[in-house]
Amino acid sequence: MKQTEKNLVILLALTVISGGLALYAYFGVMKPETAELERMEQHEKIFATPEPDEATKDGGTAALVFTQLSVQAKGVTATLERQGETWRLTSPVSAKAEKWVVDAITSQLQSAKFKTTVDEAPTDADLEKYGLKPPVFMVTAKAYAPDASGGGKEDPARQRTVTLYGGIENTFDGSVYVRREGDARVYAAEGSVRYALEKDIYALRDKEFLGLDPTHVQALDVTAKTGAYALEREATGSWRLTKPSAQRADADRVKRLIQSLKDQRALAFPTDSAEERTKLGLDTPLVDARFTLTSGEPVRVRFSLKQDATGTKVYALREQGSNVLLAEMPEAVLHLLDVNLAELRDKTVLAFRIEDVKRLVIHPGGSAAPIVLAHMNPDAGTLDGWRVQAPQAGMAQVLKVASLLKTLHTLKASAYGEAKPKKWETYGITESSRGVSLLDASGKELARLWIGSEVLDKMGTVYVRGAGTEVMEVDSARLSELPSRPEDVMEAAPAASATDAGSPVAQP
Structure with a gap:
């Protein structure tokens, strides 16, 4: 065999050996390590993520769709359920949920990760030290990983549930101690996790009091300290005062009046009862208003002013059929409907198109x-x-x-x-x-x-x-x-030329 042929054989052998080493490195070392890293990343996330076979058409993983939340904080447990595209509190009260608060909870559950493992095998004494026995707050979330068409809600294989226990804050770095059901370890999570998840009933409730679309209001009847008045919307969209006398109303002022009331937010939600309404002066309100809508039952709203040991407070009662809402409101709400009639009258001098x-x-x-x-x-x-x-x-x-x-x-x-x-x-x-x-x-x-x-x-x-x-x-x-x-108002007449004026024209 010539030297050149020997060199080719040696080169081929080395190539085969190096290829084998590369395959070994990938399948024997790198691939297992990559899989372990992926497993650890999955493990670090607070909420279980979709399995690899639950990928979207573009190759990514499908976002979880949350269907139910149970939030325990400050001694009260609240249950929330997804109803279509909205969320409602179903226990201990039935009420619309505050959208941005629920969005913050589900966002943290899906995206947040544990910073580090604090304790692999904590004792009961350790759990008490971390504020996890009993926990400061607790959240149970149910969700499902949708299939390619967005379905899968009823498929048990796609359903996910996690219960997270929250402890005290680590004052060193602002993190919070957390623990997951079925996992003995104690973890540290960013303080934002606690901020998003530790919510009481008031935080979870929608604070809007009036709860109606101003464009659906067809009539408004108000009895207040300064007097009584009634307004009706005409087919053209304009408004008329019908009481105490019939006259045109300032449509923009009426719209601002209703919108201003809609923008008000409740400060607290006292427990409603007949005795509580009497105690808060709502049987003899300072303002009593009735909104007639394009469809559905009318809405009655009453406001009262009550003095107690902490100061003066305004209370409001909203009734629509069997739905009743009692709330403490900002004091400014008293003056939104109690207005001088001169403010409501249309000041437009002429009406024409x-x-x-x-x-x-x-x-x-x-x-x-x-x-x-x-x-x-x-x-x-x-x-x-x-x-x-x-x-x-x-x-x-x-x-x-x-x-x-x-x-x-x-x-x-x-x-x-x-x-x-x-x-x-x-x-x-x-x-x-x-x-x-x-x-x-x-x-x-x-x-x-x-x-x-x-x-x-x-x-x-x-x-x-x-x-x-x-x-x-x-x-x-x-x-x-x-x-x-x-x-x-006339256009100026064009200036007369010398010829028009009869002046002699120079001859060439």
């Missing part, structure tokens, strides 16, 4: 001729095609018409005066007063504004008459755009 206006008749006042503007092209946009028709003809300034319509549409009263004056002349309002009429394409009057005299002792404020039957006061500066002569 800009797109409906096809003709404007501006009254300069006195004996001056009206200025008439007409929308000449019904197919054009709202602001296109406006012309001045009288007392002289010409194109109107588009921007000025647009600004005037917007001003009239958004004009608000600063105050109300006499409700139904017998003599409008007292306020300087007559048929010859300065003002404006807005008409549609058929000539029907949509709105009319009369401007009267200046309000006594209120410089810059004038009396006006608008859509309602009451006298209103308006900032006169808001009416400064109202034209008083045709030239104020």
Whole structure:
């Protein structure tokens, strides 16, 4: 055999040997070590994770779907159940659960890991030292690992349960001692685990008191210290006061009123009973309100003010059919429904839609001729095609018409005066007063504004008459755009050329 052939044989043998060593290293050493690391990682997690055969389509592991929680803290055990996409407390009370609190619990259970093993075989004395006998808090969670289609809830092989016992805080690093059912060891976990899991009944309950969608409120009837009033929503979405008198209501103010009450959060949940309601003054409430909804039973809400050894407290009772909620509320809640009627009245001076206006008749006042503007092209946009028709003809300034319509549409009263004056002349309002009429394409009057005299002792404020039957006061500066002569709204005529003027033209 030649030397070259010997070298090739030796090289081939070395290759085979090195390959064998590599395979041995992988299958005999690295793979078992990798498997052990994966096993340890699985072991370090608080909650059991899906098995390898429970992978999602993209190759990852499916997130657990939690179905039930039992949380024991401060001597009380609360049970929560998943109902569709929401969670409810089912024991010791039936109530909606606080979503972000439940989300924090399930997130920690699924993602949190033990920091380290503190004690492999603790004695009873050790467990007492760690605050684990008895535990400071305890959480039992049930979940299932969904299959590729998201099912598997009823499959016993996919169901997971873990009970975690929490102890005291390690003041050295803020961690908490924990133990898992079926595992004798004591572990240390991040302090965030304790913060998320150690929750009492109040923390687990949804704090919203009103518990209804403001857009579903159709009527509101309130009896309060300052008086009684009733509101009804119209088909257009606007609101009307129906008590103590029928008049337009400020829709934005009504919406804010209901939303403000919805935003209030309970400070505590006393145990409800007839005796407790009487003791807290809810039989003779300071505010008594009834909400009528688009569907379902109406909601009655009562508020009372009670003085005790710790100070003044506000209590509220919410009733809807058989569902009753008693809560302690912030003191500010008393003033949300107990409002002055002037706040609820609609201060809009004129009620019309800009797109409906096809003709404007501006009254300069006195004996001056009206200025008439007409929308000449019904197919054009709202602001296109406006012309001045009288007392002289010409194109109107588009921007000025647009600004005037917007001003009239958004004009608000600063105050109300006499409700139904017998003599409008007292306020300087007559048929010859300065003002404006807005008409549609058929000539029907949509709105009319009369401007009267200046309000006594209120410089810059004038009396006006608008859509309602009451006298209103308006900032006169808001009416400064109202034209008083045709030239104020007409486009300027083009400058005459020398030829047009008859001037001699230079000859070449």
